[in-house]
Amino acid sequence: MRVLESTRRQFIRSAAMSAAASVMTARSAVPADAPKPPGGIELPVLPGVAWDKAPCRFCGTGCHVQVGVKDGRVVAITGDRQAEVNKGLLCVKGYHVGHILYGPDRLTKPMLRKNGKLEPITWDEAIETIAKRIHASPQSFAFYGSGQWTVPEGYAANKFIKGGLSNNHIDPNARLCMASAVTGYISTYGVDEPYNCYDDLDHCDVLILWGNNFAEMHPVLFSRFIDRKLKGDKITLIDLTTRHTRTSERADHVLVFQPQSDLSIANCIAQQVIASNAVATDFVDKHCTFRKPWKKAGDPQTLMGEPCTFDEYKQYVAEYTPEAVAKTSGLSVEQLQLLGKLFADKTKRISSLWCMGMNQHTQGTAINNLVHAIHLLSGHWGRPGDGPQSLTGQPSACGTVREVGTLSHSLPGDLRVDKPDQAAKAEKLWNLPPGRINPKIGYHTVQMWEKFCTPTDQGGDIDTLWVQVTNPGQSLPNLPKLFEKKPANKFLIVSDVYPTATTELADLVLPSAMWVEKNGVFGNSERRTQQWFKMVNPPGEARDDCWQTIAVARKLFDLGHPGMKDKDDKFLFHMTDSKGTEVPVWKWESYYGTVNVDEKLYDEYRPFTQIKHKDVAPYTELTKARGLRWPVVKQPDGTWKETRYRFLEEYDSNVAKGKGVQFYHSVAGDDKAFIWFRPYVPPPEMPDKDYPLWLDTGRVLEHWHTGTMTRRVPTLKRAMPAAYVEVSRDDATALGVKTGDKVRLETRRGSLEFTAWIDGRGRCPKGHVFVPFFDETKLINKLTLEAHCPFSKEPDYKKCAVRLVKVSA
Amino acid sequence: MHTSGWVVTFVDDPALARGAQLELASAGPFTLGESLGCRRAVTLEASDPQTAHDWHEWVQALPGIEGVEVVFVHWDDCDHEVAHAGA
Numbered sequence: 001m002r003v004l005e006s007t008r009r010q011f012i013r014s015a016a017m018s019a020a021a022s023v024m025t026a027r028s029a030v031p032a033d034a035p036k037p038p039g040g041i042e043l044p045v046l047p048g049v050a051w052d053k054a055p056c057r058f059c060g061t062g063c064h065v066q067v068g069v070k071d072g073r074v075v076a077i078t079g080d081r082q083a084e085v086n087k088g089l090l091c092v093k094g095y096h097v098g099h100i101l102y103g104p105d106r107l108t109k110p111m112l113r114k115n116g117k118l119e120p121i122t123w124d125e126a127i128e129t130i131a132k133r134i135h136a137s138p139q140s141f142a143f144y145g146s147g148q149w150t151v152p153e154g155y156a157a158n159k160f161i162k163g164g165l166s167n168n169h170i171d172p173n174a175r176l177c178m179a180s181a182v183t184g185y186i187s188t189y190g191v192d193e194p195y196n197c198y199d200d201l202d203h204c205d206v207l208i209l210w211g212n213n214f215a216e217m218h219p220v221l222f223s224r225f226i227d228r229k230l231k232g233d234k235i236t237l238i239d240l241t242t243r244h245t246r247t248s249e250r251a252d253h254v255l256v257f258q259p260q261s262d263l264s265i266a267n268c269i270a271q272q273v274i275a276s277n278a279v280a281t282d283f284v285d286k287h288c289t290f291r292k293p294w295k296k297a298g299d300p301q302t303l304m305g306e307p308c309t310f311d312e313y314k315q316y317v318a319e320y321t322p323e324a325v326a327k328t329s330g331l332s333v334e335q336l337q338l339l340g341k342l343f344a345d346k347t348k349r350i351s352s353l354w355c356m357g358m359n360q361h362t363q364g365t366a367i368n369n370l371v372h373a374i375h376l377l378s379g380h381w382g383r384p385g386d387g388p389q390s391l392t393g394q395p396s397a398c399g400t401v402r403e404v405g406t407l408s409h410s411l412p413g414d415l416r417v418d419k420p421d422q423a424a425k426a427e428k429l430w431n432l433p434p435g436r437i438n439p440k441i442g443y444h445t446v447q448m449w450e451k452f453c454t455p456t457d458q459g460g461d462i463d464t465l466w467v468q469v470t471n472p473g474q475s476l477p478n479l480p481k482l483f484e485k486k487p488a489n490k491f492l493i494v495s496d497v498y499p500t501a502t503t504e505l506a507d508l509v510l511p512s513a514m515w516v517e518k519n520g521v522f523g524n525s526e527r528r529t530q531q532w533f534k535m536v537n538p539p540g541e542a543r544d545d546c547w548q549t550i551a552v553a554r555k556l557f558d559l560g561h562p563g564m565k566d567k568d569d570k571f572l573f574h575m576t577d578s579k580g581t582e583v584p585v586w587k588w589e590s591y592y593g594t595v596n597v598d599e600k601l602y603d604e605y606r607p608f609t610q611i612k613h614k615d616v617a618p619y620t621e622l623t624k625a626r627g628l629r630w631p632v633v634k635q636p637d638g639t640w641k642e643t644r645y646r647f648l649e650e651y652d653s654n655v656a657k658g659k660g661v662q663f664y665h666s667v668a669g670d671d672k673a674f675i676w677f678r679p680y681v682p683p684p685e686m687p688d689k690d691y692p693l694w695l696d697t698g699r700v701l702e703h704w705h706t707g708t709m710t711r712r713v714p715t716l717k718r719a720m721p722a723a724y725v726e727v728s729r730d731d732a733t734a735l736g737v738k739t740g741d742k743v744r745l746e747t748r749r750g751s752l753e754f755t756a757w758i759d760g761r762g763r764c765p766k767g768h769v770f771v772p773f774f775d776e777t778k779l780i781n782k783l784t785l786e787a788h789c790p791f792s793k794e795p796d797y798k799k800c801a802v803r804l805v806k807v808s809a
Numbered sequence: 810m811h812t813s814g815w816v817v818t819f820v821d822d823p824a825l826a827r828g829a830q831l832e833l834a835s836a837g838p839f840t841l842g843e844s845l846g847c848r849r850a851v852t853l854e855a856s857d858p859q860t861a862h863d864w865h866e867w868v869q870a871l872p873g874i875e876g877v878e879v880v881f882v883h884w885d886d887c888d889h890e891v892a893h894a895g896a
Contacts, residue, residue, distance in 0.1 A: 009810065012883050013852050016814030017842045019881035020850035024816045027848070044881065068883065076883040078814075088880050095813070095879045099858075223878065230818065230847065230875065715862040 008047060015044030019078050023088035026081060027227060044068075044078060053080055053626065054532035055522050056094045057515040058704040060147070060392030061085060061218050062524025063094055064626045067516055069535050074098040074516065083626040085198060085528070091219040093704055096713045100515070101536070103498055103712030107511035108540025118509055123541065123588070126510060127548075131555035133464045133491055134165070138561070140463040142169035142448050146470035147177070147394030147401050150520035151529070152601035153546040154400035155412065156573065157468070160553050163430045164563040164572050168417050168442030169462065171408045173470040174394060174401040175445040176477075179792035180359040181390035182402060184368020187303055187791075188376075189673050191612055191665035192402050192414055194389045195646040197526035197629060201225045203385025204351035206236045206342055210262065210371060211357020211798075213762075215247040216701040218355075218391055226250060238339075240265070242357075242696060242798070243726070243770055244763035253338065256765055259694050259799040261329035263363055263680045265336065266370035267320035268329075270677075272340025273378045274314050280346075280379025284310075284675070287661050288376050291674040292316065293366075303365065303791040304667060305676070316677040328680075330765075343378040349385035350375070355393060356698065360797045364789040366678035373675045382648055382661060392525045393705070399523015399530075403614060404605065408442035413608030417441060429607055431566040444793040446786050449476055452492075453485040466493040468545045469512070473501030474706040474776055477795045478749050478786040495545050498708050501776050512545050513538035519598040521622065527614075527629045527643075531622035534592065546601070547591045554586030575600045612665055613654045617642070683799050684787040687767065691747060691801035693731065694768045697780050698798075700761065707774035723775035725754040727804065730766040732758045735806055742807040745769070747783040747800055753807055754778060769804060773797075811861045814881035815851045820873055829873030838864060847875065858884065 043051045049068040056063045064083030068076030077098045081088035110126035111118035121129075134141045143161050145154060149172065161170045185192045201207070201224050214222045228235055239251035240262070248254040257265060273279060292308040293301035308316075322336035329336070342350060352375065358367045368390070375381045375388045392398055405411045415422035423437040430436075443451055443462070449472065454460030476482045486492060486505055494506040497514045517538040521531045550573045557564035557571050564572050575583050577594040584590045585597050599619045609616045609630065617625070617632035621640050629642040633653050645651040647663055655662040663673045687693055702720040703710040710716045725745060727737060737743055739758045744751055754771065764770050771780045785800040817833070819826035826847070833839050833851065842850035855861035868877050 009812075009854070012810075012812045013840060013854065016812050016852040016881045016883065017840065017850055018814075020814035020816050020852065021842055023878070023880045024843075024845055024848045024850050027816065046883065076881070078881040089816075089878055090880060092879070095882045096858075098882075098884075223876070226876075715858045718859060719862060 012046060015046055019044055019088070022081060023079065026087055046076065049076060052533060052535055054516050054535070055395060055524070055530040055627070056090070057097050057100065057395060057709070058093050059218060060394055060397055060525040061220055062395065062522065062526070062528055062530060062627060063090060063220050064530070065090065065094060065097060067098065067535055072536055074101060074536060080626060085524070085627070086220045089220050089223060092702060093710060093716065094220070096716055097515075099713045100709040101517065105498055106539045106542065107497060107499065107509060108542055109511060110541070111509045113507045123543070126508060127551045127555050129508060130466065130493055130552050131559060134552070135556055135559045135561055137463060138165045138563070139167055140461055141165065141167060142443065142452065142462045142465045144445070144448065144465060144467045144470065144472060145170070145172045145406055146468070147172055147174040147392065147397030148469040149400045149406070149545070150396060150522060150598070151399050151404055151605065152521060152598045153468070153544075153549070154396070154404040154406045155601050155605045156546050156549045158404060158406050158412065159430060159572060160549050162411065162417065162437055163426070163432055164553060164556075166436055166438045166563055168408050168438055168440065169448060170406055170442060171445045171448055172401045172406045173445065173472065173475060174397040175407065175794060176360070176475060177356060177393045177794070178359050178390065178397050179407070179794040180361060180364025180368055180789050182407075183303060183365040183789070183792040184372065184390070187305075187365065187667065187674065188369055188372040188676065189647070189663050189665065190667040193398060193527055193614075194525070196387045196389050197644050198224070199644055200351045200385045200387060200389060202228070203349060204235065205348040205385070206238065206350045208238045208240060208350060208352045209247060210240050210352060210354040211242065212353055212355045212391070213241070213245040213247050213698065214353065215250065216245065217393070217699060219701065222247070243765060243768060246701070246761070253335070255331050255335050258328065258330040259696070260363070260683045261325070261680070262358065262367050263370060263678065264320055264325045264329055265331065265339070266367065266374055267317050267677070267680070268322060268325040268336050269339050269343050269374045270377055271317045271320045272322065272337070273343050273374065274317065276340070276344045278344035278346070279377055283379045283381070284377060287663065287672055288675050289668065289670070289672050291676045293676070293678050301366070301678070301790070308677070313675065313677050316679070343374055343380060346379060349383060350380045351385055352388040353391055355391040357798060359390070359794055361794070362683055362787050362789055362796045363678070363681050364794050365791040366681070369676035369678050372673070373677070376673055376675050382645075384645070390525070395524065396522040398525055398527065399521065403523055403609065403616070408444050411437070411608070412605055413610075413614065414612045415608070425611060426608070431568065433567050436563070445476070446482065446788055446793060446795060449482040452490060453482060453487070455487050460487070464491045464493070466495070467502055468495040468548075471496070471500045471502050471706040471708055473504060474779055474781065475773070477781055477784040477797060479779055479782045480750055482786060495548055497542070498712065500706070500708050501779065510548055511540060511542040512548070513542050517542070518544045519596065521598060521602060524627065528627035529616045529622060529630060530627035531619065543588055544591065546597065547585075547588060551586045683796065685785055685800045687801045691803045692767070693802050693804060695745065695747065695783065695800050695802035696768060696770045696798050697773050697784060698770065700772045700774065703772070703774035705774070707776060711774070711776070723754060723772050723778040723780065724757040724760070725804070726760060726762050726764050726770040727756050727758050728764045728766045728768060729758055731769070731804070732756065735804060737804070737806050738809065741809050744805045744807050745771070745783060745802050746805065747802045749784070750782040752778060752780065752782055769802060811855045811858050812883045813853050813861055813879050815853060816878045816880060817849050817851050817868065818875040818877075819847050819849070820875045821847070822873070825873035829871045832871055833868065
């Protein structure tokens with residue numbers, strides 16, 4: 001036996017060594033865009049272990065892992081060396097991803113609250129309870145999902161509510177993390193999502209991070225960039241930030257600015273580009289027009305604004321000189337000039353990246369517009385490594401929210417419910433009678449929860465709310481107002497994998513399958529659609545979220561709800577096998593049977609993506625690839641080609657021959673992008689004598705989102721066990737606070753105690769504190785503000801006024 | 810047993826890098842594989858995930874180490890540790 005065990009361990013050690021050696025070789029020698037070796041890359045050979053590919057469950061980077069399964073359990077994880085995104089690398093969360101399935105408190109039975117206590121019920125009872133509530137009042141039902149919904153899950157939920165219930169009260173938690181990027185793209189280029197991709201990291205000379213702690217939030221991409229430095233590339237990292245982070249430690253320039261002054265800094269760059277005659281005149285004349293946010297200064301700003309001339313634009317930005325902006329931004333004149341000179345230098349390739357810092361902002365759309373503007377104005381746009389790109393925090397914020405259109409105003413394929421011609425296209429593809437889609441935009445996230453938490457007789461017209469794959473009881477801002485005030489007679493349904501802050505208030509809890517316990521499709525931050533197959537069974541009675549939606553839809557069909565039928569009286573989710581026989585996929589025993597429900601839904605969804613040239617790849621192609629970046633175009637030889645850069649003739653076959661650059665979905669219909677002016681606007685709440693500090697919230701390397709998965713991984717939990725408040729040394733000295741002291745944070749919304757940490761993981765400047773939001777025992781969102789961007793409706797979690805009181809040493 | 814495969818990157822300073830390699834070689838649970846430029850393939854065998862994590866932290870903190878990347882993890886025969894999020 002000992003010999004056998006020894007041989008087995010040698011096998012595993014040798015597999016580990018072989019994986020490490022091959023990643024090392026690939027990273028040391030192979031240029032980033034080199035072709036893949038023929039015949040693929042061999043996987044570690046381990047006795048009894050079967051490997052299959054899947055995207056990582058966590059962030060929006062879209063790393064691929066290989067999952068090792070033995071005897072029905074996940075037993076090994078290795079970075080997928082065939083994946084272009086991560087090239088075999090994983091972050092600390094990624095290589096622990098297999099453990100998230102096996103927390104001891106997985107939800108395994110549906111539970112209904114009776115006399116204040118959750119008690120087990122059957123799935124039939126659960127589905128019937130939901131269907132009867134919706135049937136009684138379809139218009140007071142709302143669906144709240146996330147960028148963790150798979151593409152088919154989000155598509156089914158969207159079709160169910162918009163195409164079935166004629167109700168648009170569906171919104172995802174991605175509203176809270178990247179909605180400002182959406183409005184920024186749409187109001188600049190006329191269509192959502194980045195034109196570029198991660199390849200920019202391999203080609204830029206300068207990387208500017210706009211309020212983005214890249215090292216902790218997207219560590220694999222950060223390594224990809226830093227790796228170039230190790231190889232000797234002369235590249236510059238500029239960290240534009242409101243606090244020192246792990247990213248700052250590797251930066252060449254750390255520019256710490258005052259919250260909200262990013263608007264002035266961007267305008268200051270534009271002012272300097274103009275003042276130094278560095279406008280890319282040829283590019284701008286051919287491909288851009290200028291835009292101001294109002295008819296006349298002082299009017300309310302609008303999303304699409306008004307045309308203006310270059311001279312007007314020049315006049316607007318003229319006041320944002322380095323000297324003027326230095327007075328309010330916290331940056332020196334020299335630091336502002338460093339940025340201005342970089343953008344004026346055509347020889348350098350500049351890549352700008354951002355995530356929550358720019359998006360969770362009461363002027364989120366504006367700052368997105370401005371960063372696009374400085375790149376377009378200066379001509380730092382369109383070459384690999386030379387352009388602006390937003391990142392996402394969830395694995396399918398792009399795929400399921402932006403492409404499938406699970407926001408309250410949208411339909412799949414970037415269509416809108418309030419545009420009759422676009423709604424008609426959706427009705428045609430869904431085979432629905434004309435007029436089925438309600439033209440009234442549904443409630444966005446903050447409105448939805450406000451309406452749910454307001455008594456019905458006071459205008460709270462959402463009575464039943466179904467949450468899937470997210471944890472609003474921890475992630476919504478101003479929790480006392482938007483979550484904790486839920487009236488007793490309103491009904492909260494939560495589908496999840498573990499008990500959470502949200503299930504605490506739920507009336508009905510449904511146990512869900514997660515990650516490789518089900519089939520799935522995600523879409524990452526660089527337009528890459530990724531597919532995986534189910535590898536292990538979920539525990540107990542846990543079932544797919546998508547099945548739950550279809551089962552409720554079928555129950556409503558049986559109850560006679562007319563919206564659950566299409567024009568030909570067929571069920572909304574009618575699916576047939578290869579012989580044309582209907583498969584009752586609403587029955588769990590048939591769900592993983594003769595049809596692949598994911599593939600059926602995806603195939604139905606795919607034509608939507610072709611309407612605005614976002615053609616996602618066929619499902620069968622995705623099964624072979626480590627994701628493909630849309631638009632994916634069929635070649636004359638029958639193969640499918642992804643698109644690295646949109647709007648550029650060299651890469652994008654949708655660009656007319658000879659055009660070079662073509663913004664073919666431009667707002668004005670002239671194939672031109674907008675260069676926006678947006679003024680500095682103060683935040684709604686600023687430090688004052690009562691609440692003298694800025695409160696910033698965010699994430700840490702070890703935990704993902706609200707920590708419901710990563711806090712079940714013992715190693716990650718021990719590495720970062722609890723939330724803390726990061727305090728500057730200056731403020732700590734003034735308040736007599738030391739590391740480890742108990743302090744209380746108080747805002748106008750509430751108060752909460754934390755342990756103080758001075759010069760720990762990050763370093764706040766004077767007047768600024770930071771708290772991570774992963775800890776369900778310390779809900780920092782009890783203190784945050786729900787004020788949001790007027791266009792994207794995304795709240796600002798990065799700035800509100802707070803005071804700190806020492807409690808005990 | 811918790812087995813992992815790492816790519817360890819050493820700093821540019823040859824003396825510091827050599828010192829770090831010696832430390833790794835003399836520490837019990839590591840097997841050093843081939844090296845290429847400033848990187849070396851390394852495996853770690855630890856009794857459980859927490860011990861592996863502690864070794865990871867130890868290596869990260871060694872003078873002469875630029876970074877450690879874990880690219881492979883196998884854990885089928887170690888007791889699966891569990892945690893409650895709220896505990």
